[in-house]
Amino acid sequence: MFEDIVSFIQDLYGHKKFIGLHEPIFVGNERKYVVDAIDSTFVSSVGAYVDSFEKHFADYVGAKKAIVTGNGTSALHAGLHLLGVQRDDEVLTQALTFVATANAIAYCQAQPIFLDSDRETLGMSPESLEQFLSENAAVEDGLCRNKKTGRIIRACVPMHVFGHPVKIERIVAICEKYQIAVLEDAAESMGSLWHGTHTGLFGKVGVFSFNGNKIITAGGGGMIVTHDEPLGKRAKHLTTTAKIPHPWEFEHDEMGFNYRMPNLNAALILAQLEKLDDFIANKRETAKRYQEFFNTKGIEFFTEPDGARSNYWLNAIFFKNQTERDRFLETTNKNGVMTRPAWKLMPQLAMYKDCQKTDLSISTDIVQRLVNIPSSVRVS
Ligand SMILES: *Cc1c(COP(=O)(O)O)cnc(C)c1O
Numbered sequence: 001m002f003e004d005i006v007s008f009i010q011d012l013y014g015h016k017k018f019i020g021l022h023e024p025i026f027v028g029n030e031r032k033y034v035v036d037a038i039d040s041t042f043v044s045s046v047g048a049y050v051d052s053f054e055k056h057f058a059d060y061v062g063a064k065k066a067i068v069t070g071n072g073t074s075a076l077h078a079g080l081h082l083l084g085v086q087r088d089d090e091v092l093t094q095a096l097t098f099v100a101t102a103n104a105i106a107y108c109q110a111q112p113i114f115l116d117s118d119r120e121t122l123g124m125s126p127e128s129l130e131q132f133l134s135e136n137a138a139v140e141d142g143l144c145r146n147k148k149t150g151r152i153i154r155a156c157v158p159m160h161v162f163g164h165p166v167k168i169e170r171i172v173a174i175c176e177k178y179q180i181a182v183l184e185d186a187a188e189s190m191g192s193l194w195h196g197t198h199t200g201l202f203g204k205v206g207v208f209s210f211n212g213n214k215i216i217t218a219g220g221g222g223m224i225v226t227h228d229e230p231l232g233k234r235a236k237h238l239t240t241t242a243k244i245p246h247p248w249e250f251e252h253d254e255m256g257f258n259y260r261m262p263n264l265n266a267a268l269i270l271a272q273l274e275k276l277d278d279f280i281a282n283k284r285e286t287a288k289r290y291q292e293f294f295n296t297k298g299i300e301f302f303t304e305p306d307g308a309r310s311n312y313w314l315n316a317i318f319f320k321n322q323t324e325r326d327r328f329l330e331t332t333n334k335n336g337v338m339t340r341p342a343w344k345l346m347p348q349l350a351m352y353k354d355c356q357k358t359d360l361s362i363s364t365d366i367v368q369r370l371v372n373i374p375s376s377v378r379v380s
Contacts, residue, residue: 002331008293009337009374012286018336022213022314023376026268028275033267040263045240047263053270060273061198063206063225065232068266069239072187072209074259075222076104078239079205080155081257082224082231083181085110089154090146090356092132092180094124095345096363097159101185102346104157111151114346114357117366121305122316123166124158126174128358133178144178149356155181160189160199162372163215163313164304168194168202183207187222190215191280191311200225205235210269215283215313216276218269221261280311282377287312290373302370314372316342322368329371342370 010016037049050068058066069075085091087109093101095114105112116128137144137153144153156175158166168184175182182203186192189199190208200206210221224239226232237243242256261269287303294301300318304310319325325341332339345363346352 002328003335005297005328006332006335006337009332012289013374013376013378014380016336019338019374020376021338021340021372021374022215024212024217025377025379026271027379029271030268033271034264037264037267043264044262045258045260047266049263049266049270050261053261053266053273056270056273057223058225060276061200061225063198063201064227064229065225065235067224067232067235067239068261069222069224069259070261071220072207072211072214072222073100073104074239074257075207075209075224076100076157076183076185076187077107078235078257078259079183079207079224080104080108080110080157082205082235082238083155083183085154088151090149090151091154092129092156093185093346094159094363095347095357095360096122096161096342096366097185097346098187098343099346099349100187101157101159102349102352106351110154111149112346112352112355113153114352114355114360116358116360117161117363118167119362119366121164121166121308122161122302122366123164124156124171125362126167126170129156129171130174132358133174137178139179142179144180153178153180155183157183157185158203159185159187160192162302162316163189163192163311164302165189165192165194165199165308165310167305168199172202181205187211188214188313189311190313191276192313193309195307196309201227204228204231210265210272215279215311216269216272218261218265218272221265221269222259279377283312283375284310286375286378287315290315290317313375315375316370316372318366318369319371320369325369325371332373338374340372342367342372 118125186200187209208223210218239259302316
């Protein structure tokens, strides 16, 4: 069973060796820029590639400010800190996400609240958000308070799952009504648009990741974007130890973070960014091939929501039930075709099991039936 799918994927990638879920490729200026960074001796936390990548990235996504960081998780942590998330606050997010989203909230000593997913996007359900807030929240003096716990609901972190944009405009509108700041976890959605605007730019802050498995990689890296210039300046200050510029004095005006991306990594990712449009075209073509194939098999292939242009970071298919899904995971992984189930829902993890959550029936159903299949850029 499923041998036909294994063969299809091997044909698609043109070989019968191991096929990973998402492997990086370096076919542009990566070597040239990295060698140049080494020759310049600026391999560490400052350098021309850091400045250049921030500028090119901001231009690419259309943000006023872009601030690079050492990884996506540190960008999330710094981003929440910038929005004023602090001890005993509450932060809304979705149950179906990578653990880093919830961890970043916990780093701020805040409490995550887990919402259900939307079937059309896999990400945060605006209905689930609206329902939780109408049942639990009251706005007073410009702050949103959870009537049951007495705590302030300071922020909301929707995540664009597998690169597919969530219904971000509705989420932002609901949060505005309740005076809640929005931070978009766009770690997976570099290059994905919602009605023509880049994901990450709808909320007050957006965050990206350039980990090795993402659509473009710095080896490791992250980014904070914002339209708010003073906030962007503060983001740079905060993530670079909050040092006051001075020819020799070490003056730091707040507890900053060392969340910088080394120039060496910035050189690598600058070359990757130059290839991003090619990568997206290639991946969208792969998604089309998958869609046509799985249609003939009667297996549901997940396609971009209406109004979205997705980067199709990780392709996903749905089985009828968990038993069938598990059989597929077994066959493919045994045959050198890497496939993975979705993450466990956050409240299923020991450290988040006692957190507040809404009804999670849609995310539970997604997790039981979804499988990610190989999605790397295909090289001929
Ligand atoms: C990859 C990822 C992150 C974390 O990024 P790192 O660069 O690995 O720290 C955060 N959130 C989501 C949803 C991710 O997929």
